[in-house]
Amino acid sequence: MAARRQIRLGLSMRYLGYHAAAWRHPLADPGAASNYRHFLYIAQAAEAAKFDMVFLADGIGIRTKDEPPGALCRSHQTAELEPLTLLSALAPMTSRIGLVSTASTTYNEPFHIARKWASLDHISGGRAGWNIVTSWSQAEAWNFNRDEHLDYETRYDRAAEFVEVVKGLWDSWEADAMLHDKESGLFFNPDRLHVLNHKGTHFKVRGPLSVKRTPQGRPILVQAGASEQGLEIAARSAEVVYSASHDVDSARDYYQNLKSRLAKHGRDWDHMKIMPGITLFIGRTEAEAREKYDLLNALVAPEIGLSYLYGQLGDLRGHDLDGPVPDPPGGPVKSIAKNLLALARKDNLTIRQLYTTIAAGFGGRILVGTPEQIVDDMEAWVEAGAADGFNICPPVLPLGLDEFVELVMPELRRRGMFRTEYEGATLRENLGVPMPPNRHTTARGA
Template structure:
């Protein structure tokens, strides 16, 4: 059953040792938490006690920071991280309600392997798994997967569209009640309950079936973050959650309306696709205290770190003084095109210096930052939610653990007091808690045009 619109959805973004690239330097930060399972576990259990909907782990299969040598790289705090599915499987064992979402790339994985891993996590967690579908935007990742250059943007999305169809087809390899385990007859599953994919497409050839029972949610929740036109089209067709990074209310409203229209055009219910921007709250007891905390965080950014972080989007600006304005137009990008386009639009409306840009990007990877008291930040979140800019938020901490503890123990209670965030989990699965309808059993669905077949597997294949 769909939850009332009056309740926003909230996730917690666990980015290594914090969303701020230099947050590990803060006096209150634990600089070793990126490889400390017990540290992660304490934060996630606290988030579950606060009824936060899910934990989200962004990921990349490389050190994705521009650098020319190890000396330059050595100043960055976003180097080491756990493999996220391994971490979430461990967290599943010590939690019971909070959703578990992590990133896996369609560019650097095979559909069968990925389908099996996420279905396994969904079984292990009793229906709390989610896949953040990305295409891979980093040259550094390509060098770790037998390639010399990053695959071109359009081809990445063409592959991603076919990839996700194969994955969801494999998740439907068996009916929900296919496995009967009848000891008397000796029959383990109903043969008519098995569905062989037999997919042959432009990029993939996958027979199936998946060697796993259908998972508790039918399909794990799919999140997607591409905001380019191909990314929006892919998200509208397959995603349950759309991550985004708007910082301006009008831009967020435009994106929200555009995504809901694309979802409807794809033949889906717009209320069943949640738009959730990233947000980093910087909380103070007073506005002045919050601003002082923001200034302190900005002061932690080494100029070399800042220049390197912005080079992917803005090009090499090392010849400029940090107080010089960022020159326009920005260079074309084969990476995250939506970030480049959004920054160019912002800078045409309001020029910024090189330092201002790298301090903002360093602070929250370019996501929205709101600085103020609990009431001020809650006002911002409520205004966006109620004015058609989002369905909820993916909250980021500048550093761990206290950066996350701040919004879990102070901001979340304020949202509950206002009646715009739930006080209890509504169900047992992530889909139920997000107000998303269950994915029907294959035998109850009409053929939707994907590559599905009920052909029996031939031993000669």
């Protein structure tokens, strides 16, 4: 019998978990998101379980709004550590797990990103990854000398050029550039150092980068967008894509759409790993899993719950929270609002039930069940061609990670779906994606 396909696993470790009430869980430390030891435990536990990577999403501003009033002060999506600083501190305390974080192409410069992530790749011995985002919120614009954030087309046009500049800077040094020849006095071979001299629509960057070629050739590139522009950036450059599909059919369509674009960029189908996000409520029985889900949902303050609906359905404070979800007032209904209403009507949800459904995973996909049921679902997605693995977003950290390792990981391994040891020392090796060639080395025919 053919061996089952091995999956890839990432762990999202932002905030205190992906449930809106995570900080109120009886076993949670409300201040942990600002505590290095909290993240050290998570990274080392994930590495012991052989996860491919830990991942820190990021926004460079407090995006949560005080809508309705009283929501902001009840949200744990407000205070956190800067991710690259944190990952640099975790790097020497780990040895195999990938270290991935977000950085904006809107509020950084390419040289910044190229230099910092190349440095992290060296510090970690080849385990760095950059999640490419464009930034979308007004809160971030206000922190960077703007009254309004850049329009959609400009943001993505800038992002596409930004990524190409960063990749060019990472190719500044060929792999054999460093001679360190004390006798001749040559520190490096001048023929192996290259000036980029990029002049484009958004950037003028001379280079070269002041960090030598990294252990992975370049850090792993990660992308999460579903827009046409985002898909093209991913197809051209990303080795990992985080997707947000809620059902297997749409996930399969997304998977096929994105992977079918790889060939035109000279890339193989398996050189990109698509990993849908999922928040898991795990129990030894279905009843136990449901109890964990219900416990957290009961801790969602109405102000927080209603904040997840405010932008689409308006201020619902005047309605009975245990009554039906009303149609939004006036004007055409936006697509997100239509989806929320369709969900509420299909399952006959009250306002409270709708907002807890969204709050349970920050709007992402959730699963409530036993280890066997959860792995059945994962396996079905992989076999359907909808995923290469999953980005696990625990509802509460570190509790959800510990439960996943104790209950779900043995079932994955029993079915031969996940490794027992790392394949290599770098994130690139463990993901099974190739080392990118240096463009200048390739041009020389070497």
